[in-house]
Amino acid sequence: MRRRLSVVLAGAAAIALSAPAYAQVPAGCAPNALNIPGAPFPCIYTDGRVTFRVSAPDAQKVRVRMGQGFEMTKGGDGLWSVTTTSLVEGFHYYTLAIDGSTVADPATRTFFGSGFYNSAIEVPARDADFYAAKAVPHGQVRQLSYFSKVTGQWRRAFVYTPPDYDTRTSAKYPVLYLLHGWGEDETGWTLQGHVELITDNLIAAGRAKPMLIVMDNLNAVRPGESAALYAARGTLTQAVVQSAQPAGAPARAGGPGRGGAAGAGRGGPLASEVFTEMMLADLVPMVERTYRVAAGRENRAMAGLSMGGAQTFGTALANLDKFAYIGGFSGSSGGGAAFDPKTTSGGVYADAAAFNKKVKLLFLGIGGAEGPNTRNFSDQLTKAGITNIYYESPGTAHEWLTWRRCFYEFAPRLFQSR
Amino acid sequence: MRRRLSVVLAGAAAIALSAPAYAQVPAGCAPNALNIPGAPFPCIYTDGRVTFRVSAPDAQKVRVRMGQGFEMTKGGDGLWSVTTTSLVEGFHYYTLAIDGSTVADPATRTFFGSGFYNSAIEVPARDADFYAAKAVPHGQVRQLSYFSKVTGQWRRAFVYTPPDYDTRTSAKYPVLYLLHGWGEDETGWTLQGHVELITDNLIAAGRAKPMLIVMDNLNAVRPGESAALYAARGTLTQAVVQSAQPAGAPARAGGPGRGGAAGAGRGGPLASEVFTEMMLADLVPMVERTYRVAAGRENRAMAGLSMGGAQTFGTALANLDKFAYIGGFSGSSGGGAAFDPKTTSGGVYADAAAFNKKVKLLFLGIGGAEGPNTRNFSDQLTKAGITNIYYESPGTAHEWLTWRRCFYEFAPRLFQSR
Numbered sequence: 001m002r003r004r005l006s007v008v009l010a011g012a013a014a015i016a017l018s019a020p021a022y023a024q025v026p027a028g029c030a031p032n033a034l035n036i037p038g039a040p041f042p043c044i045y046t047d048g049r050v051t052f053r054v055s056a057p058d059a060q061k062v063r064v065r066m067g068q069g070f071e072m073t074k075g076g077d078g079l080w081s082v083t084t085t086s087l088v089e090g091f092h093y094y095t096l097a098i099d100g101s102t103v104a105d106p107a108t109r110t111f112f113g114s115g116f117y118n119s120a121i122e123v124p125a126r127d128a129d130f131y132a133a134k135a136v137p138h139g140q141v142r143q144l145s146y147f148s149k150v151t152g153q154w155r156r157a158f159v160y161t162p163p164d165y166d167t168r169t170s171a172k173y174p175v176l177y178l179l180h181g182w183g184e185d186e187t188g189w190t191l192q193g194h195v196e197l198i199t200d201n202l203i204a205a206g207r208a209k210p211m212l213i214v215m216d217n218l219n220a221v222r223p224g225e226s227a228a229l230y231a232a233r234g235t236l237t238q239a240v241v242q243s244a245q246p247a248g249a250p251a252r253a254g255g256p257g258r259g260g261a262a263g264a265g266r267g268g269p270l271a272s273e274v275f276t277e278m279m280l281a282d283l284v285p286m287v288e289r290t291y292r293v294a295a296g297r298e299n300r301a302m303a304g305l306s307m308g309g310a311q312t313f314g315t316a317l318a319n320l321d322k323f324a325y326i327g328g329f330s331g332s333s334g335g336g337a338a339f340d341p342k343t344t345s346g347g348v349y350a351d352a353a354a355f356n357k358k359v360k361l362l363f364l365g366i367g368g369a370e371g372p373n374t375r376n377f378s379d380q381l382t383k384a385g386i387t388n389i390y391y392e393s394p395g396t397a398h399e400w401l402t403w404r405r406c407f408y409e410f411a412p413r414l415f416q417s418r
Numbered sequence: 419m420r421r422r423l424s425v426v427l428a429g430a431a432a433i434a435l436s437a438p439a440y441a442q443v444p445a446g447c448a449p450n451a452l453n454i455p456g457a458p459f460p461c462i463y464t465d466g467r468v469t470f471r472v473s474a475p476d477a478q479k480v481r482v483r484m485g486q487g488f489e490m491t492k493g494g495d496g497l498w499s500v501t502t503t504s505l506v507e508g509f510h511y512y513t514l515a516i517d518g519s520t521v522a523d524p525a526t527r528t529f530f531g532s533g534f535y536n537s538a539i540e541v542p543a544r545d546a547d548f549y550a551a552k553a554v555p556h557g558q559v560r561q562l563s564y565f566s567k568v569t570g571q572w573r574r575a576f577v578y579t580p581p582d583y584d585t586r587t588s589a590k591y592p593v594l595y596l597l598h599g600w601g602e603d604e605t606g607w608t609l610q611g612h613v614e615l616i617t618d619n620l621i622a623a624g625r626a627k628p629m630l631i632v633m634d635n636l637n638a639v640r641p642g643e644s645a646a647l648y649a650a651r652g653t654l655t656q657a658v659v660q661s662a663q664p665a666g667a668p669a670r671a672g673g674p675g676r677g678g679a680a681g682a683g684r685g686g687p688l689a690s691e692v693f694t695e696m697m698l699a700d701l702v703p704m705v706e707r708t709y710r711v712a713a714g715r716e717n718r719a720m721a722g723l724s725m726g727g728a729q730t731f732g733t734a735l736a737n738l739d740k741f742a743y744i745g746g747f748s749g750s751s752g753g754g755a756a757f758d759p760k761t762t763s764g765g766v767y768a769d770a771a772a773f774n775k776k777v778k779l780l781f782l783g784i785g786g787a788e789g790p791n792t793r794n795f796s797d798q799l800t801k802a803g804i805t806n807i808y809y810e811s812p813g814t815a816h817e818w819l820t821w822r823r824c825f826y827e828f829a830p831r832l833f834q835s836r
Contacts, residue, residue, distance in 0.1 A: 036533060036534045036535070037533065037637070038533070054519065055518070055519055055520075056516070056517055056518055056519035057517070057518035057519075058478060058479060058517040058518040059477070059516070059517040059518065059519060060476060060478075060517070061476060062519075095524075096521070098474070098477070098516045098517060098519050098521070099474055099475075099476040099477040099478070099516060099517050100473070100474055100475035100476040100477065101472065101473055101474035101475075101477060101480075101516050102473075102524060103514070103516070103521040103522065103523075103524055104521065104522050104524065104528070104535065105521075106513075106520060106521055106522065106534050106535065107534075109535065110522070110528045110535045112454075115454060115455065115456070116454045116457075116524045116525075117454070117522065117524065117527065117528045117535065133563055133572045135565065138562065138563045138564070140560045140561060140562055141560065141561040142558040142559065142560045142561075143558060143559040143560075143561075143608070143614075144556065144558055145551055145556045145614075145615075146556070147553065154551045166708070166709075169587060190561070196561075196563075197563075219455070290584070291584075
């Protein structure tokens, strides 16, 4: 077998040769799965400690921004490094502060969160198998462009189609509309969430119905409305970026981040009416024109995480003629202490029997480290006679491992009444 | 019409309120189209000058790395800024050097180039209309996972399907295999190249045949081969990142970058045999299993940019029983001064009449600022009796506007012999 490296690029070769030798990862420290190809750092120990290493030869101070943060020190080789305390398993956004400037670490892939492109580490989870790529039939994630009359702009949506979509050409499929969180976008559920792999695996195991999953951007403003309004809703201006705390900082590593204290939708007004209008007037009709979609509310579900969970409750509870399955992941704690079935969410919970007949699934998920609000909400619903499922991801905070697990518990319960 | 902002997130609001007021863009300076939502800088003047602005309160030195680079100065507001000389129109990668650390600017989206995630600006092109989203039927870009036996790994590919693919359910389609350049990946042609919009527009105008476009990653190593080999081929280790010159730096702004001097494949060995084997053994069969593909070499094309152009020539010229249409964009200057039809590329050009009968299109594209090598190669081919198309993008360097234009000239010439 010939293994000749048959491309020689003069430029690349020169760069590679002139680069300083880079420290190897310490024994027992495996490169982060989200690193760019070939980058040895950050690396992760089996106990969840992470070693970061950064080149910043002329900097005075370099920090890893994650939770309370970790000060780096400059070594004899001129590189800055730090080894953290043990981090909880899961996906964690982070950034670097280099002499006060907040930037992504060039050693990792970047992920849109908190309104800009963060670095991230993936501390391996004990149950990572459920979102692993396996030798099972794979669906596709399709990118669509469509014009929204409500916003006056072109939008991008992603649609997961199950493995058999192109071969069962007369079959019609139920649809889940699935939303990201604050400061994220329509790429989150695939890039951070691996939703396509989770669904492939569930379908292959016979545990979930083949379904379409539509992932759009929960930000929507009307034509002429200011970007500031857009920014306030779901993204950040550059100025904010520089002082923002990335979401998903692990609770164990320090500060609460936006963890349990954030989960959108406790108390105040919940959801954007512009998004709801856009979704019902533009997105749903586009999806139903483009795909073979099974008709009726019992073939339509909606779910979301954090702010997307709040949006889900706002949109779906106000349109129960259109949705029969509803999920909120870390974003659906309802009225909290102020919960009153007669008034919360426009009184939709007032007639429990009618609600239970109409809503085939009301799913509330949360990370175990996020606090008691969602559990309390579930208890209040139960006390008011509202059937609901409460799921708690063991030990995780306001981050993507929580939401992957929530989805894994949620998806098998969809479209089971057909 | 109600315009109430009905989501209030305590965390987001607090951050927004505590952030320092950010300088507005100067008159006549429009925010870069590739900025994150809400970011005013970088902004671009109509004459191509760009103003960058960065928060780095404790830094001693901040530079924009693009071509020769631009030193930033710290203003009274504590923010660093610089206005460049006029940059040539098109897409330009850039990074920041903050006290010697090379990082992406958090104000823009990030794009995989030179083996990591760069920032980028888009200096508006006079002919930008051809890659704009318009009210025409839109195709889809589909993400697929497949397992390669040759590499022993799961791979990701993107496939553009034309607007009528899901409605003309008995039609079969020709396929173009389209490769990115050195240090880029399978996302390049959609995120940087807008290939799906260009194709939508060409099909709507009746100028291109509806086709499938398969975009994969040109990096492929055998099981057990080291990541260093992979890195040397197409990506960079973190150490290299810190000293690498991003591709696509505009020639007018200074140094040559990897521009005309780089274009993979002049002289030395051209293409990876592992990629060719993977493509023919794994990728093509997967595509032909998954989609309704028209049979035969006259329904199969291959093209690529820079190193992907060199790979295209290496793969396709050695397999003319499988490909009838071939394109190289900034990456196909063949043997240069050493060109000899009897020996170059294994003597494939030796019998011009046979070659011309077999190869329905041999397309050579280049940016006008990239130097004469590709034109010379085209002239040598012509002199040797080989029919070929030479296209030069006016004034552009080794960057994506060149390749968008190349594609726009190339695609209408595909699959016309059927």
